Amino acid sequence: MTDPVPQTSTIERVAIAVRGVVQGVGFRPFVYNTARAAGLTGWVRNETDRVRIEIQGSRAALDVFLNNLKHHAPPQSQIDSVEVESIDLIEVSADAMSFEIRPSRELASRRPSIPTDLATCGACLAEIRDPAARRHGYPFTNCTNCGPRWSIIEGLPYDRPRTSMRRFAMCDACRAEYVSPTDRRFHAQPIACADCGPELRLLDASGKVVAQRDEALRAAVQAIHDGQIIAMKGLGGFQLLVDATRDEPVARLRQRKRRPAKPLAVMVGSLDDARRCCAVSDNEAATLSSPAAPIVLLRRHAGEHTIAPGVAPGNPDLGVMLPSTPLHHLLMDALRRPIVCTSGNLSEEPMATRTSEALQRLGRIADLVLTHNRPIVRPVDDSVVRCDATGPVVLRRARGYAPLAIELDSDGPIVLAVGGHLKNAVALRLGRQVVVGSHVGDLDSPLSWDVHRRAVDDLLAFFDIRPDVIACDMHPDYLSTQNAERLAAQWGVPLVRVQHHHAHVAACVAEHQLRGPVLGLAFDGTGYGPDGTVWGGEALECAGAAFRRVAHLRCFGLPGGDAAVRRPRRSALGALVELGPEVGRRQTVAWFTPAEQQTLLTMLERGTRSPQTSSLGRLFDAVAALCGLLNDALPGKPTVAPEENGTSGDVVMSFEGQAAMALEFAADAGHDEAYEIAITEDEPMIADWRDMLRAVLADRASGAPVGRISARFHNALAAMALAIARRAGCAQVVLSGGCFQNRLLTERIRGRLSAAGFNVYTHKKVPPGDGGIALGQAYLAGLPHGS
Numbered sequence: 001m002t003d004p005v006p007q008t009s010t011i012e013r014v015a016i017a018v019r020g021v022v023q024g025v026g027f028r029p030f031v032y033n034t035a036r037a038a039g040l041t042g043w044v045r046n047e048t049d050r051v052r053i054e055i056q057g058s059r060a061a062l063d064v065f066l067n068n069l070k071h072h073a074p075p076q077s078q079i080d081s082v083e084v085e086s087i088d089l090i091e092v093s094a095d096a097m098s099f100e101i102r103p104s105r106e107l108a109s110r111r112p113s114i115p116t117d118l119a120t121c122g123a124c125l126a127e128i129r130d131p132a133a134r135r136h137g138y139p140f141t142n143c144t145n146c147g148p149r150w151s152i153i154e155g156l157p158y159d160r161p162r163t164s165m166r167r168f169a170m171c172d173a174c175r176a177e178y179v180s181p182t183d184r185r186f187h188a189q190p191i192a193c194a195d196c197g198p199e200l201r202l203l204d205a206s207g208k209v210v211a212q213r214d215e216a217l218r219a220a221v222q223a224i225h226d227g228q229i230i231a232m233k234g235l236g237g238f239q240l241l242v243d244a245t246r247d248e249p250v251a252r253l254r255q256r257k258r259r260p261a262k263p264l265a266v267m268v269g270s271l272d273d274a275r276r277c278c279a280v281s282d283n284e285a286a287t288l289s290s291p292a293a294p295i296v297l298l299r300r301h302a303g304e305h306t307i308a309p310g311v312a313p314g315n316p317d318l319g320v321m322l323p324s325t326p327l328h329h330l331l332m333d334a335l336r337r338p339i340v341c342t343s344g345n346l347s348e349e350p351m352a353t354r355t356s357e358a359l360q361r362l363g364r365i366a367d368l369v370l371t372h373n374r375p376i377v378r379p380v381d382d383s384v385v386r387c388d389a390t391g392p393v394v395l396r397r398a399r400g401y402a403p404l405a406i407e408l409d410s411d412g413p414i415v416l417a418v419g420g421h422l423k424n425a426v427a428l429r430l431g432r433q434v435v436v437g438s439h440v441g442d443l444d445s446p447l448s449w450d451v452h453r454r455a456v457d458d459l460l461a462f463f464d465i466r467p468d469v470i471a472c473d474m475h476p477d478y479l480s481t482q483n484a485e486r487l488a489a490q491w492g493v494p495l496v497r498v499q500h501h502h503a504h505v506a507a508c509v510a511e512h513q514l515r516g517p518v519l520g521l522a523f524d525g526t527g528y529g530p531d532g533t534v535w536g537g538e539a540l541e542c543a544g545a546a547f548r549r550v551a552h553l554r555c556f557g558l559p560g561g562d563a564a565v566r567r568p569r570r571s572a573l574g575a576l577v578e579l580g581p582e583v584g585r586r587q588t589v590a591w592f593t594p595a596e597q598q599t600l601l602t603m604l605e606r607g608t609r610s611p612q613t614s615s616l617g618r619l620f621d622a623v624a625a626l627c628g629l630l631n632d633a634l635p636g637k638p639t640v641a642p643e644e645n646g647t648s649g650d651v652v653m654s655f656e657g658q659a660a661m662a663l664e665f666a667a668d669a670g671h672d673e674a675y676e677i678a679i680t681e682d683e684p685m686i687a688d689w690r691d692m693l694r695a696v697l698a699d700r701a702s703g704a705p706v707g708r709i710s711a712r713f714h715n716a717l718a719a720m721a722l723a724i725a726r727r728a729g730c731a732q733v734v735l736s737g738g739c740f741q742n743r744l745l746t747e748r749i750r751g752r753l754s755a756a757g758f759n760v761y762t763h764k765k766v767p768p769g770d771g772g773i774a775l776g777q778a779y780l781a782g783l784p785h786g787s
Contacts, residue, residue, distance in 0.1 A: 010058055012056070013054065014054070015087050016055065017051075018051045018081070019049065019083075020081065022050070022051045023051065023115075024153070025144065025145075026144030026187070027074055028045070028051065030077075031053055032101055033181055035055055035098075039057060039061060041055070041092045043101070047106070048106045049111035049156075054087070056090065074144070075145070111431075117150050117380060118147060118400075119293035120142075120146050121143065121146035123145070124141045124143055127141055128330060134193060137214060138194050139217065139327035140190075140372070141192075141326045142326075143191075148235055151376055152165060152374070154377055155462065174195075178191055197374075199372060201371055202219050202368055203368065203371060205363040205367065217331065217370070219368075220368065221334040223368050224243055224335060227242075229241070229253050230366060230368050231365065232369075233369075233371040235325050236381065237344060237352060237376060237379045237380065238352040240343070241339050241341055242340045243340075244266050244338040245307065246308055260654045261658060263319060264311050265341055267323065271288060277301060277304045277306050278299060278300050278301060284298060292400025293321065294321065294382065294399070294400055295321045295396075296320055297317045297320075297386045307338060314665070319384065324382075324400075344358060345361070348444050348445055349361070349447050350379065350445075353378075354376070358371065378438070380398055381398040382396075386741075390762065390764070394763070395768075397438070398439040402425075403435045403437060405434060408433065408434060408779065414430060414465055415781045416470045417471040418774065419440075419770070420473045421473070422656070424440040424443050424448075425455075429781075429782050430463065434775055434779065436766055437459055452480060466491060468493060469495075470495050471777035471778060472484035472497055473500055475528035496780070499527070499528070499547070502520075502540060502542065504524070504773055506775075507772040507773060508736045508761055509761075509779065514761065518733065520542050521721055521736070521737075522536075522736050524737035524769065525617030525738055526565065526615060533614060534558065534611050534614070536553075536614055536616055537553030537614045539552065541730060552687065553616060554688045556612065557574040558571060558618060559573060559600040567652055568624055571622040571625065574618075575622040585597065617660060630653075657738070657741075664744050667714055669744060672715060674712055674718070675713060676695070677716050677717070677719065679724060692716055696713070714748050717745060722753060735761070737768060738768065738770065740763070741768055
C-alpha cells in the first residue's frame with residue numbers, strides 16, 4: 001500500500017532516472033498509478049538503460065511519491081539507483097492529461113534492465129482454472145507480474161515490437177486490458193488470449209498435425225497416461241515428458257535419450273505433492289514456489305515408492321520442480337501424477353528450441369511433439385538449486401536467474417568472458433555489473449559449440465556493444481578459448497587468459513564483493529595448470545588480479561589423460577602407484593586383464609599419456625573405486641568399456657561425478673573420525689594423502705563399512721582444509737569448484753573453518769562448478785593490471 005499525500009501549495013518539477021530491473025515488471029504502470037493517485041502531473045517512459053520520469057506537484061506529494069517509488073515498487077523489480085534532479089516547471093492546462101506513459105526511446109548505451117522469465121502468478125493461475133474467466137484453459141496467459149521475458153525479448157527498450165510476440169496482433173479485448181491503468185495487464189507486453197495469441201499443436205514424429213488447441217493438450221495428457229514420451233515446447237526450449245511413477249516408460253526414455261544413469265528431474269503439481277515424496281523445508285518450499293520456480297534438490301522420504309526407481313537410481317535426493325507456466329499447470333492439473341520433465345535433447349547435446357529442430361533431433365526419442373507458435377528467441381533451460389544452512393545455492397543458472405546482473409564493488413571496462421569447456425556459460429561485464437548468461441552446457445558436440453557462439457553473439461548484440469577486453473580460460477584446447485582468440489584478433493582487443501581455479505575463487509569474491517586477500521580453496525576435477533600439470537585440489541591466496549599457489553594435493557598420474565575422467569579405476573591405479581608399483585599391481589589385479597594392467601602401469605612408469613594431477617575430483621574417483629562403489633552402482637549402473645587399445649575391463653561412468661556422488665551418498669554422516677592427511681612444509685605446501693590411502697586399503701581389508709570409510713575421507717578433507725587455512729593465515733576463506741556441489745563436503749569444511757573463527761564464503765548466485773567461472777573471468781579481466 002502506498003503512503004497518503006499531505007496537502008501543500010509549493011509546486012516543483014523533478015526528473016527521475018531509475019536504473020535496475022525496471023522494464024518488463026509493470027514498473028511504468030506502477031509509476032502511472034502512483035502519480036495519478038497523488039495528483040501529480042508528468043510522464044514516464046522506458047529508455048534503453050533506465051526508466052525516466054518527469055513529474056510535477058507539491059513538494060510534499062513528490063516526497064511521498066519518491067518514497068513509494070523506492071519502497072513499494074512491483075515485487076519483481078530491482079532498483080539499483082534513483083537519480084533525482086530539479087528542472088523547470090511546465091505550465092499544465094486544466095484539461096491536460098494529468099500523467100501519461102510515453103512511447104519508449106533508445107537514447108543511451110544499453111544496460112541490464114530486463115527481468116528473468118517469471119513463473120505463473122496466483123492471479124493468472126486462478127484465471128486459467130476458472131470456467132467463467134475469459135482465459136480459462138489458455139496455456140499462454142500472463143500479466144505484468146509473470147510470464148516470458150528473457151526468452152522472448154529481442155532488444156531494448158522492452159516493448160512488444162521488440163519481442164517475439166510482435167507477430168500476434170492484440171484483439172480488442174486484450175487491447176482494452178493493455179491500455180487500462182486499473183488492469184494488471186496494463187502494458188503487459190506478452191499479453192494474449194485464445195482469440196489472438198499463440199496456440200498449441202500436437203504432432204506425430206513425422207510432423208503431421210494430430211490435434212490442435214485444447215484437444216492437443218488433452219491428447220498429450222492421454223499419451224502420457226498411456227506411457228508415451230512427449231516432447232513439449234516450454235518457455236525456453238523443448239522438454240521431454242513421461243510418467244514418473246512407472247519404470248518402463250522411464251527406462252524407455254533413458255534408452256532413447258542415451259542417458260543411462262544421470263538423475264532426471266520430476267515435476268509435481270503442488271507443494272503438497274512434493275511433500276508426499278520428499279522432505280521440504282520452509283526454505284525449500286519458498287524456493288520451489290518463487291517466481292524463479294527452479295528444480296530444487298530435495299531429500300527423499302525413506303521407503304518412498306511413488307516415483308519410479310529409474311528416475312534417480314540409488315540417489316537419496318530428487319530434483320523436484322513445480323509448474324512454471326500456464327501450460328505446465330494445465331498439464332499437471334489434468335495428469336494428477338508426477339512426471340519426468342527433462343531437457344529436450346540427446347545426452348551431451350543442447351536443448352532444442354524450434355519445432356523443426358525438435359522433429360529432427362527428438363523424433364527418435366519422443367512419440368509425439370506438443371508445440372506452439374510463439375518463437376523462442378534464446379534457449380533458457382531450467383535452473384537447479386540446492387538449499388543449505390545459508391539459503392539457496394544455484395547449481396545451474398538459467399530460467400528465473402539469468403540474465404539478472406551481479407553487482408560488483410567497483411567500475412571497470414566492458415569485458416566479454418567466454419567461460420570454460422564444461423557447464424559453459426558466458427558473461428558480459430558492463431561497468432559495475434556482470435550479466436551472466438543462461439547455462440549452455442558442455443562444449444563436446446558441434447551443436448553445443450554453435451549454441452556457445454550464438455550465446456556470445458546474442459549478449460553482444462542485445463547490449464549493442466563491443467568489448468574492451470576478452471577473457472578466457474588458460475587451456476589452449478578449449479573451444480571457448482579458441483573462440484575468444486578469434487574474436488580478440490578480429491576486434492583488435494586484449495585477450496586475458498585466466499587460470500581456471502583463480503577464476504573459480506574470483507567468482508565467489510565477486511559475488512560477495514570481498515576486498516583484501518582471501519584464501520581460495522578450489523576443489524574440482526580438471527583445470528589447466530601453468531606448471532603443465534592438471535590442477536584440481538588447490539589453495540590459492542588471491543589479492544586483486546594476482547594469486548599465489550599456497551598448497552595443493554600431492555600429484556599422481558592419470559593413465560590415458562582425459563580418458564581417466566570417466567574411468568575411476570584408472571585414477572585409483574594412478575594413486576596406488578604412488579604407494580609403490582607393486583601396490584598398484586596387487587590392488588588392481590581383479591579390475592583389469594593382465595595386458596590392460598601392464599599397459600596402464602607402463603604408461604604411468606614412462607609418463608606416456610599420463611599427466612600428473614592434483615585433482616580432488618580424481619581422488620574422489622580413486623577412493624570410490626577402492627570402496628567397490630562402481631560395482632554397487634549407487635547413483636546408476638556404470639558400464640564396462642569395450643576393448644580399446646588392449647583394454648577390456650575398464651568401468652566407465654555415464655556422467656561426470658558419478659563415482660564421487662556414490663561416495664558422498666554412501667557416507668555415514670554421523671561418524672566423526674577422520675583419516676590423516678599430512679601437510680608438508682614445502683612452498684607451496686603439499687597435502688600428502690598417501691597415508692590416508694593406506695588406511696582406506698586397511699579398512700577395506702578389515703571389512704569396515706563403506707559408510708565409515710567415506711565419512712573418514714570427507715572428514716579428512718575438512719581437517720586438511722583447516723590445517724592449510726591456519727598456516728596460510730587469511731581470515732577470509734572462499735570455497736569454490738565443482739567438488740563443492742557435494743553437500744557433505746561443503747558442510748564439513750565450512751563447519752570446521754567457521755568454528756575456528758574464519759569468515760567462510762560460498763557461492764549463492766552462480767554455481768560453484770564451471771558454470772560460474774565466466775563471472776570470475778569477467779571480474780579479474782576488468783581489474784587494473786598489477787592490482
